[in-house]
Amino acid sequence: MRLDKYLKVSRLIKRRTVANEACDSERVSVNGRVARASYDVKEGDVIAIRFGERTLTVEVLSVQESVGKAGAALMYREV
DSSP states (O other): OOOHHHHHHHSSSSOOHHHHHHHHOOOOEETTEEOOTTOOOOOTTEEEEEEEEEEEEEEEEEOOOOHHHHHGGGGGGEE
């Protein structure tokens, strides 16, 4: 699954366009490298997202095309 879509489905970022813009402005990194929106997310990847001064780091536990609000939090684990 594409990185921008994963960020939206897992509800780490509210909209896919916002996730795409975050990737374009190099605020999202995967496994220590700046990642593009088209990066293919896999289980075990570590994603870091910079929100201003704060950085959110999560580990991908599962990749699912669609998930409910309750299941979204189960797709990742904060590191």
